[in-house]
Amino acid sequence: MFAESSSPLLPGLESADQDALRAICAPRTLSRGEAFYIQGDETAGLLFPRSGLMRSSAGVADGEGVLAALIGPGGIVGLSAALTGRVCDSATALTEVVGLTTDGARLRRLAAERPGLALILAGVAAGQTAESQEELACYARHRIEQRLARLLLRLAAHMGGSEVLVTQDDLADMLAVQRTTVTALASRLKDAGILAYARGRIRILDRERIVRLACGCPQT
Ligand SMILES: [Zn+2]
Numbered sequence: 131m132f133a134e135s136s137s138p139l140l141p142g143l144e145s146a147d148q149d150a151l152r153a154i155c156a157p158r159t160l161s162r163g164e165a166f167y168i169q170g171d172e173t174a175g176l177l178f179p180r181s182g183l184m185r186s187s188a189g190v191a192d193g194e195g196v197l198a199a200l201i202g203p204g205g206i207v208g209l210s211a212a213l214t215g216r217v218c219d220s221a222t223a224l225t226e227v228v229g230l231t232t233d234g235a236r237l238r239r240l241a242a243e244r245p246g247l248a249l250i251l252a253g254v255a256a257g258q259t260a261e262s263q264e265e266l267a268c269y270a271r272h273r274i275e276q277r278l279a280r281l282l283l284r285l286a287a288h289m290g291g292s293e294v295l296v297t298q299d300d301l302a303d304m305l306a307v308q309r310t311t312v313t314a315l316a317s318r319l320k321d322a323g324i325l326a327y328a329r330g331r332i333r334i335l336d337r338e339r340i341v342r343l344a345c346g347c348p349q350t
Contacts, residue, residue: 139178140250141204147247155230160223169220175231177207182227183288186219196306198262202288206254212237225295268347276345278315284349292334
């Protein structure tokens with residue numbers, strides 16, 4: 131049985147729009163590591179996560195990607211593809227994700243009938259563009275130690291505590307560095323008593339020092 135949360139699908143959405151949106155959605159669960167769509171697919175579905183965390187990565191044609199956005203409850207996965215018709219990122223579940231799914235054509239038809247919904251969607255799309263721009267600036271300007279510390283803080287905030295369920299491979303993918311680079315950095319932080327890790331799980335032991343290590347880029 132799909133346990134649906136009563137919290138709003140999108141912050142600020144009026145209840146009539148909320149109900150209309152739910153009416154075009156179906157439940158969907160993704161297991162940890164499962165791809166929702168891949169960059170270059172012909173079409174991509176939309177997902178409104180109700181629990182868990184998705185990552186969107188933008189890649190180059192002949193190589194790996196870099197993190198574009200982290201999307202949890204209140205966000206939308208696949209919105210850009212739905213609005214533009216181009217699948218320019220890959221969306222993968224970082225944790226188990228339970229949510230609601232629909233397709234771009236249905237969402238566009240509904241938004242054409244409901245200006246309140248259209249405005250909220252435009253706001254979410256603008257927010258995601260801003261987040262991608264912040265990621266790009268951070269990637270270009272800040273050292274890997276700073277970026278790793280910031281990413282750990284963001285993941286911890288999304289996962290609701292000091293424990294982050296993520297593998298070093300995931301971290302390396304999101305930061306667009308070699309796995310060995312992440313392993314060396316994590317090992318230094320472990321030796322310094324700042325974090326502990328076991329397979330697929332990182333615990334932040336000294337949050338203050340992680341905050342000092344992180345760059346000043348937004349963490350939301
Ligand atoms: Zn930064």
